[in-house]
Amino acid sequence: MFYFLAGVIGSLFTVAAAADEFxxxxxxxxxxxxxxxxxxxxxxxxxxxxxRATSVLRETTGCFVVVRSDEGNWAKLVLRSAxxxxxxxxxxxxxxxxxxxxxxxxxxxxxxAGKDVYLxxxxxxxxxxxxxxxxxxxxxxxxxxxxxxxxxxxxxxxxKMFLIQKPLVQPxxxxxxxxxxxxxxxxxxxxxxxxxxxxxxxxxxxLAVSKSGEITGSYVSDQTGGDYPVTGFVARPTHHVKFxxxxxxxxxxxxxxxxxxxKNAMAGMVTLTGLQFGFVAVREGTELMPKEDK
Numbered sequence: 001m002f003y004f005l006a007g008v009i010g011s012l013f014t015v016a017a018a019a020d021e022f023x024x025x026x027x028x029x030x031x032x033x034x035x036x037x038x039x040x041x042x043x044x045x046x047x048x049x050x051x052r053a054t055s056v057l058r059e060t061t062g063c064f065v066v067v068r069s070d071e072g073n074w075a076k077l078v079l080r081s082a083x084x085x086x087x088x089x090x091x092x093x094x095x096x097x098x099x100x101x102x103x104x105x106x107x108x109x110x111x112x113a114g115k116d117v118y119l120x121x122x123x124x125x126x127x128x129x130x131x132x133x134x135x136x137x138x139x140x141x142x143x144x145x146x147x148x149x150x151x152x153x154x155x156x157x158x159x160k161m162f163l164i165q166k167p168l169v170q171p172x173x174x175x176x177x178x179x180x181x182x183x184x185x186x187x188x189x190x191x192x193x194x195x196x197x198x199x200x201x202x203x204x205x206x207l208a209v210s211k212s213g214e215i216t217g218s219y220v221s222d223q224t225g226g227d228y229p230v231t232g233f234v235a236r237p238t239h240h241v242k243f244x245x246x247x248x249x250x251x252x253x254x255x256x257x258x259x260x261x262x263k264n265a266m267a268g269m270v271t272l273t274g275l276q277f278g279f280v281a282v283r284e285g286t287e288l289m290p291k292e293d294k
Contacts, residue, residue, distance in 0.1 A: 021057045022076065024169045025066075027102040027109065030074035033066045038166040045163065047092065047150030050081040051225050054284070055192055056164050061206045061220045061227065062097045063163070067127055069140045070158040073111060075101040075127040081150060081225045084118075092150040094119045094143045101127045119143040124156065150225075180263075186213040186234040188263045189241055192284045195219070197252075197270050198277035205281055207243070209234060219245045234258075241266055254279060262286070 033039040045053075045063070053063040062078035069075055078097040083090050096117040103109035112130030119125060123132055124139035133139050140159035145151035155161040180188055186209045193205040207217040207230065215232035232243025232254070239258040244251050256268025256279065264286040270279045282288050 021167075021169070022060075022078070022098065022100075025076050026107040027074055027105070028107050029168055030066050030076060030102065031104075033162045033164070033168070036168055038168050039066065039162040039164050042155075042161050042163050044152045044154035045079070045161070046146075046152045047081045047225065049163075050079055050094070050153075051220065051222060053163060054165055055204060055206065056167055058192070060097060061192070061204055061218050066162045066164060067140055067155065068160040068162075069101065069127045070138060070156070071128050072104045073101055073128055074104060075099060075140070077127075079153070080220075080227060082227075083225065084120075091120060092145045094151070094153050096125070099127065099130070101130065119153070121145040121151065127159075184237075184239045184258060184260055184263060186211070186238055188238075189215070189234050189258055189266075193266075193281040194284060195279060195281040197279035204284075205230070213238075215241075215243050217243075241268075256281075262289075 034041075045065070050063045055061050056064040057078065060078050062080045065077045065079055067075045067077065077099040080095050080097055082093050082095050084093050096115070096119065098115045099117070100113040101111040103111055111128055114130050117125065117132070119132075121144060122142070124135065124137065124142045125131070126133045126138045127140045128138065139156045141153055141161070142156050143151060143153050190207055190209040193207070194202070195205040196202045201221070201223065203219055203221040203223075205217065205219050207215055209215055213234035215230065215234065217230040219228045219230050220226070221228070229246050230243055231246075232241070234241055239260050241258050242253075242255050244253050250273060253271040254268065256266040258266045264283040265281060265288055267278070267280040269276050280288070
């Protein structure tokens with residue numbers, strides 16, 4: 001089990017990262033979620049829904065959510081579920097990995113922004129001011145644990161919550177819209193995959209690949225909800241892929257071959273504590289057999 005050992009981190013600072021997909025969701029884009037077929041209005045999100053939600057932003061594996069606050073402003077959030085060890089027990093929490101609230105009627109009039117906010121059972125969050133607040137403190141979302149199911153996050157009062165299920169903005173100029181034509185190159189391996197190993201382990205694998213073929217990324221387990229770091233490299237020939245997943249007490253070593261046709265999947269062996277098992281990973285939004293070959 002993956003534990004998040006840090007305490008509640010305040011949101012008294014703003015995110016100062018370079019522009020990315022998250023930044024391209026401006027106020028005018030967020031204001032259209034009510035009529036977009038890529039967004040679904042939800043009253044609450046359970047632990048399992050947070051884990052299984054389609055990852056829309058390429059720079060994160062988190063669940064992407066838009067909230068219309070009780071004051072009518074628009075907020076965008078990246079969420080994930082987690083388990084925090086506390087004494088002899090475990091506490092389910094929701095982590096706001098990143099958020100930003102934009103003043104209604106503007107494209108970038110930022111009211112609040114932050115990252116790594118931990119919501120424990122009963123914690124309420126006011127998105128207009130970017131603070132955990134007490135009851136009747138203008139809260140927009142609230143987390144409650146719920147027995148064996150983990151818990152759920154729900155919208156409060158006049159606030160409305162929308163789960164983003166597919167991208168609402170087009171890739172920026174210069175970004176890869178898909179695999180390259182011709183022979184496999186290292187950048188073709190980058191992307192988000194559904195991975196299954198030995199028919200009993202599964203999750204979302206996200207890989208980024210440098211020009212030199214170095215792999216970095218993350219693996220979010222369906223079984224635990226844990227988010228584990230991934231490192232590796234694309235070897236020669238360029239459809240030869242090696243990467244490892246760092247678990248809390250062990251390491252999974254993957255070695256596979258990337259599809260040279262379709263460039264949408266890989267398969268091979270995974271080694272754990274000296275034992276080997278088979279695995280397959282298929283790029284999200286595609287099928288194991290390339291459509292043009294059916």
